[in-house]
Amino acid sequence: MREKKLNRQDFPIAETRPSKVKGKRGIALSELTIEAVLEGTVDLDDLQITPEALLQQAEIAKSVGRKTLSENFERAAEMNNLPNSEVMEIYELLRPGRTESMSTLLEEAKKIRTEYQAEKLAKFIEEAAEFYDKRGLFKKRF
């Protein structure tokens, strides 16, 4: 069962729970030493935040009344699993006039929902598509 939600007292988590904070490949913060870097056992993934850490930050933000920040961290937790290229591709599609119909965005939403279980992000894209349509953003810009 999930432990009690984090709050102000758990901040900063790098100090309050150094052995539980881990990089993308599961190496704890305390093990990311200069020696390990020099030996070549550390790669960029080890310096990546995890969905778990982002969700913990979301809990802390929520506990101090910052709901919107907390929701951003929740979206970020999902996005954490998307490759850089996917993140950039969707960003590009969300810019005005990048696509002439909403279907492109809806397909992206479907893709990340199934491939990365990114439910919140998928909904966010679908919602954007709906409002872009309403405001006439799906038209070619020169």
Add this chain to the structure above:
Amino acid sequence: MSSSYQSNRWRRVDDWDDRPLRLDNFAVEDPDNGFSAFNGKADPKPSIGLKAGKITSMDGVMIEDFDLIDTFIAKYHMDLDIAKEAMAIPSSKLARMLVDMNVPRTELTRLAQGLTPAKLAETVAQLSAMEIAFAYSKMRARQTPGNQAHVTNAKDDPLQLAADAAIAVALGFDEIETTMRVARNSWSNALACCVGSSLGKSGTLFQCSSEEAEELEIGMAGFTSYAETVSVYGTESAFIDGDDTPWSKAWLTAAYASRGIKMRCTSGAAAELLMGFHEAKSLLYLEARCLCLQRGMGSQGTQNGGIDGAPLASSMPGGVREIMAENLIAVWLDLECASGNDARHSESDMRVAAKVLPYLIGGSDLICSGFGSILKYDNSFNPSSFNGEELEEFLVLQRDFEVDGGLTTVEGSKALSLRKRAIDALAHVLHDLGLASTTDEMKKSVAVASGSNETESFKPRDVTLISEKIKTEGVNVLDLIKSLHTGGFKQEAENLLFLVKLRVSGDYLQTSAIIRDSRVVSAINDPNNYTGPGTGYRLSEQRKEELAAIRDVLDRDEVLRTEALGEMAEMKAIRYKLLGKAEIGGDRLEVVVGISPAFGSKIFKTLAGHKLSSVLKALKVGIVKGGAVMRLVKFWHTADTSFLGLSAARLSGSGIGIGIQAKGTAVIHHRSRLPHNNLELFSNAPITKLSHYERMGYNAARYCHKELPDPVIVPTKGEALGARFHAKVALIYAIETSMTNDNASPELLDFTFLEEQT
């Protein structure tokens, strides 16, 4: 001469025309055309329509007419559990709550979650500039104030970037921002600043402002640790013209967090007006929309307060108050605020200092969102309010008001050694990673250079090649750490590793996070708890001492040391011989010159730098020319000019005496006059020349002949002599007064000039 009376213009206006202020543009208020700080023609009245737990209208717009911005704000910013309660509070009451120290910050930030843009704008518009400043200080999120530096140069020279980044860290900037002259140089700039900012201590956050997608890629490679150029706009057309939407920007906001990179959005007054899409709405209302958007997007903070639009905003009546007001909305919305004070809004130093003062004394998360730590011409963002040129002014303002602007003086030799080490570190990395080679001449020229005009280093084209190589070869921060370590820059390698490890926990993604003493300090563990005197941010004794320790501070020992240097010269120039107690003279054509206790014994030069022997000589030449003789008397009972003069006059056979202090202040007196009603006075010793002393001697002699000569006027150019000299005056005068002895008799002195004076 004759034509000057025929002018049809007061020539004072010509003087005003010559001042830098007159280079500034000023514009009339014109609400129809978007030129209004607070009262846009089309500004809506605050309102909220709620039905069955849903918004049906907001600020006078029905839901079916919502544009993308209204839609996003209604969906993501407005907390409907709070909206009903918050919107029902009159804005006049909210305004009072903002300045009431008994209303906690957290209560106001809670209510803000249910306030519409028009309501927020209407509320803060009711506050005076002083009330806004106070409310800002109370409402800002993090208790400890901070500051951010620009580190750029006109050549995109990486060696200079590394050196200047190291200096910015040493000065205490919490964040460093760079950008490029040539867009393709972004990777090189990022790498160079990254290396430079690893010197001295760990945890200075760094960003490279570039095109949105590239900026994120540079962040993903680990070179940068934050971003703040995610711009938002207050009208839909401006937003789309800026090639984004609230959803695309919210996507980026999440993207940065998902990679463990701190970010804040950017918005500032008059951006929409500059872009031509103002919708006849006021600067403040459009900013309120921007800020609600940013909170809705889940950005932890904002770079806000005019920013690039600051000069345009400031051209309008009330423009600077508006900039303060929008910053207040930002912190009321519980956002970290990097409060502008960057793009220089005026050519007038006075306007610039006046604008920054509320933030300096009230504190801000980042007082400047780009203090130019480099010279103006090297600032690739454009000159800031404060730049390398004005850095010491900022340090002194901190000291004057005993306020923490985040900066600390860096002693000169330390600065130079830091620069050299930063340059060596970067040169090593460039060589080690096969990116470029550096010569000793390049390194030396950069180390001592104040700006890029003085360097013989990399040129923009060289930098482009370095930059492309970094990008195509996929160099990342781990390569830098390894390279630094193997090159002997072990502490720098550790510091850089510390910085990238921050992204694993994400602690610094929380509101208002900076790193101090290798710890994340944010609005969570350092919340602004201001509730009146004795609360909120207070300076520690240690910090006060740091702020006081600016360059070249006088003390008594320093004055005595300087005087001791003058003593040797005076020993060669004049010999004094004591002849015993001075008596009243009988010569009706004598001028008694009375000197103060320290004159020629502890103090040897006037404030103007004249040797005292030269002054005595000038007086003597004048007295003789005027047809009198000079008798020199040393007084011990007083060091006051008037009493020196009067006492000299009372000993004089003619009744005329000159009193002179060691610092050069001199007076002609007559024995029958009241102490402070003298014949002539030189009160401005620092600008009194030897020729003036000679003429004083001459006049004194002519008074002996019962004439009334033209008084000698020492002309002033309006120098602030008090500022230039009073600290020294007080120290010198204290030396004089400490030597006085009420009961000691005046002594007659013989004096011989030992060398011809030039």
